[in-house]
Amino acid sequence: xxxxxxxxxxxxxxxxxxxxxxxxxxxxxxxxxxxxxxxxxxxxxxxxxxxxxxxxxxxxxxxxxxxxxxxxxxxxxxxxxxxxxxxxxxxxxxxxxxxxxxxxxxxxxxxxxxxxxxxxxxxxxxxxxxxxxxxxxxxxxxxxxxxxxxx
Amino acid sequence: xxxxxxxxxxxxxxxxxxxxxxxxxxxxxxxxxxxxxxxxxxxxxxxxxxxxxxxxxxxxxxxxxxxxxxxxxxxxxxxxxxxxxxxxxxxxxxxxxxxxxxxxxxxxxxxxxxxxxxxxxxxxxxxxxxxxxxxxxxxxxxxxxxxxxxxxxxxxxxxxxxxxxxxxxxxxxxxxxx
Numbered sequence: 001x002x003x004x005x006x007x008x009x010x011x012x013x014x015x016x017x018x019x020x021x022x023x024x025x026x027x028x029x030x031x032x033x034x035x036x037x038x039x040x041x042x043x044x045x046x047x048x049x050x051x052x053x054x055x056x057x058x059x060x061x062x063x064x065x066x067x068x069x070x071x072x073x074x075x076x077x078x079x080x081x082x083x084x085x086x087x088x089x090x091x092x093x094x095x096x097x098x099x100x101x102x103x104x105x106x107x108x109x110x111x112x113x114x115x116x117x118x119x120x121x122x123x124x125x126x127x128x129x130x131x132x133x134x135x136x137x138x139x140x141x142x143x144x145x146x147x148x149x150x151x
Numbered sequence: 152x153x154x155x156x157x158x159x160x161x162x163x164x165x166x167x168x169x170x171x172x173x174x175x176x177x178x179x180x181x182x183x184x185x186x187x188x189x190x191x192x193x194x195x196x197x198x199x200x201x202x203x204x205x206x207x208x209x210x211x212x213x214x215x216x217x218x219x220x221x222x223x224x225x226x227x228x229x230x231x232x233x234x235x236x237x238x239x240x241x242x243x244x245x246x247x248x249x250x251x252x253x254x255x256x257x258x259x260x261x262x263x264x265x266x267x268x269x270x271x272x273x274x275x276x277x278x279x280x281x282x283x284x285x286x287x288x289x290x291x292x293x294x295x296x297x298x299x300x301x302x303x304x305x306x307x308x309x310x311x312x313x314x315x316x317x318x319x320x321x322x323x324x325x326x327x328x329x
Contacts, residue, residue, distance in 0.1 A: 107287030
């Protein structure tokens with residue numbers, strides 16, 4: 001059976017703590033992208049920004065968790081010092097006629113369950129995804145994997 | 152993504168749906184189920200990892216379309232991990248043909264660290280009362296996941312089914328990561 005989803009593009013398991021991980025040269029072959037992050041950080045409840053094509057702005061987002069619902073001008077995943085995971089779906093990433101929608105599910109069983117929706121207000125095709133937070137780290141052993149999904 | 156196994160209840164009910172001897176060749180697992188309980192009313196959908204009854208915790212965010220969003224937390228010591236609600240069979244006050252849909256993602260299921268999972272559940276019901284759940288789960292053991300068990304409060308009804316998929320992380324030779 002031909003695999004149409006979760007086609008592996010790149011993966012890294014951190015061998016040392018890192019504040020920035022960048023997936024680059026993403027081919028425009030697929031319909032959607034899925035980013036899976038699983039591991040720990042050195043700070044609980046810390047936002048690690050998900051930036052597309054090196055753009056540090058031009059995002060809007062809505063989040064909901066167990067205690068609140070709010071909007072923000074950044075799209076991010078929420079880390080934890082105990083094991084957490086985040087799944088980000090970037091829809092229609094290679095399209096050049098629309099803004100890019102991102103969906104988030106973020107799970108930290110000892111702190112919170114999150115859902116989020118974001119939009120990068122650019123029509124450029126996504127060719128890089130950066131996960132970053134200055135001054136904080138994703139810890140050794142954290143795995144980040146990027147997958148493509150065919151239409 | 153590769154299909155590992157599908158379990159379907161084509162005749163009769165069952166106490167559980169069990170995926171055992173999960174191959175240790177993938178990076179992540181995805182479990183998808185359409186499930187229903189044999190008793191009336193809303194019943195629990197439960198998940199067991201490696202048949203373990205300890206070292207489990209979860210946090211769930213849920214809503215029923217009537218009131219505001221609610222939440223529930225369970226820490227170590229709770230006897231079961233709830234990932235959602237399912238409608239029961241005829242006899243209750245809920246629609247008799249509605250099954251609950253659940254998707255559970257297990258990243259790094261072979262890791263020697265604690266295992267997390269993300270579960271999304273929507274209970275089917277042809278009425279204004281219904282439920283959706285967003286659950287964060289954690290199994291705090293170092294062993295790899297080798298079995299997954301789905302249960303409901305009573306018994307799992309006929310025509311329920313579940314499928315397990317394996318996802319392998321790697322490289323396409325084009326995309327780089329730094």
